[in-house]
Amino acid sequence: MRLPTLRRPRAADGDSATAGPARLDRRTKRLTQRLKPGDVAIIDHVDIDRVAGDALVASGVSAVINAAPSISGRYPNLGPEVIVGAGIPLVDAVGQEIFDHVREGQRIRIDGAAVYLGDELVGTGQRQDTETVAAAMTEAKAGLSVQLEAFAANTMEYMKRERDLLLDGVGVPEIRTPIDGRHCLIVVRGYDYREDLEVLGSYIREFRPVLIGVDGGADALVEAGYTPDLIVGDMDSVSDDVLRCGAEVVVHAYPDGRAPGLARVDRLGVRAVVFPAAATSEDIAMLLADERGATLIVAVGTHATLVEFLDKGRAGMASTFLTRLRVGGKLVDAKGVSRLYRQRVSSMSLFVLIAAALCAMAAALAISTVGRTSLQLLAEQWDNLVFQLQRLFS
Incomplete structure (x- = not known):
């Protein structure tokens, strides 16, 4: 299956070979739980959604190979845009045979739109980039009306059930x-x-x-x-x-x-x-x-x-x-x-409250007899402490 808007397989200008150990699973959600940075993810996911795209990017994969079309044209799914936007090579629609040729952990190499196991070519698809994804997404928007009708029918069926x-x-x-x-x-x-x-x-x-x-x-x-x-x-x-x-x-x-x-x-x-x-x-x-x-x-x-x-x-x-x-x-x-939502007591309010309390205490000490006496005693204690320190280091 090939998307009508996508170009024939070729290596884009500036594409460089990417290699890494292969990790395979037909369920993307299950695969992302065991991916490690540098792995090459091999999936079978028609219309990669944003959650799957985010998970693949977060796992740190070096490349993604999809046996199925990442954008079928039914609707503008968001996953491929996330993957290519993160700079991760995405080779699309390589065919189901990739699961027969590659085993878990084998080191594979991607050169443009071609997938190699050693020197053996095991798959060829479409190397996606921002331009091809944008073009496919534009055409996919035309499929929204059909999807909305299906969505409405499914909603009515679910409501009855x-x-x-x-x-x-x-x-x-x-x-x-x-x-x-x-x-x-x-x-x-x-x-x-x-x-x-x-x-x-x-x-x-x-x-x-x-x-x-x-x-x-x-x-x-x-x-x-x-x-x-x-x-x-x-x-x-x-x-x-x-x-x-x-x-x-x-x-x-x-x-x-x-x-x-x-x-x-x-x-x-x-x-x-x-x-x-x-x-x-x-x-x-x-x-x-x-x-x-x-x-x-x-x-x-x-x-x-x-x-x-x-x-x-x-x-x-x-x-x-x-x-x-x-x-x-x-x-x-x-x-x-x-x-x-904001905290009921913000940091600024707490600071102002503490500052106001300190000012009130200082004012009370300054105007009362007991306060002035206390301040004099504190001043004498401070002078004694400074004098002792000066003697200690002189």
Whole structure:
């Protein structure tokens, strides 16, 4: 498969060969958990979304080889722009055969749009750059109308299937963690989650919200120095150590009750609650917090705009739209909290308060008899100390 807007494979001017050990996985999210700086990531990801692009860049890979088209033209997905913008070579649409020719850990070399294992050519694709990505993104915008129609159809289907959950909270499990009357902070390892957690430090210290990690979001909380109260998700990207941290675990199951992640939790000896729903894991975390009485839900790393919904490229994002309608005014994006929230006592106010107190003490000492006597005694003690020091060093 070739994109109509992309040029035939060739080495761009100034391209230099890139080499490194190959790391392969058809699931990008799973691969990013074991990538190391300098690795060459080999993926099979149609329409790389921004979350995947950010994760690949953060892992420090030297290059990305995609067996599938990184931009299919269905909609303007954001991942390829992130990768090439970071200066990482992206060789696109090399074909599924790359997984047959290359094994984990073998050193491969990329020269322009060609992929070599030693001297053997094992794949040829399209070397992406800022120009080719921009051109493909421009054409992909024409596909937005089709995607919007599909998104609307998926939304209606989801509404029919999960109306009891959305309207009446039917199926939301009972949990031990007290939420009623408290704020909830829901963390997804998505867009700008590190920056958002950093700026929310003062808010977390003051309001002490219930900390809910959605899959890898629980690891993000631990990395930021916090301990999650709840871990929600299908358990495919949260680490074993974090699952054992003492947080209550809610396993996201399919609507028919199957929960593939439950077996892993059971093997670790962790008690878990099962939540069957067709929604995404971040959506059931919000529904759970709302149904259990949270007064405010602050979202970190979640999807908030139409472009971000489409960037995930899956029908399940219909639940995200309807969940936000259900949660309504309780939901605040972390960026909004960071802009509006300020500590109740700022550093400047504290400085002015201390300075005013010192001035008041000085004035009281200066006008009272006891104060003047005390100041005279302090002055005599100071003179004695200076005299003793002078004798000591003379």
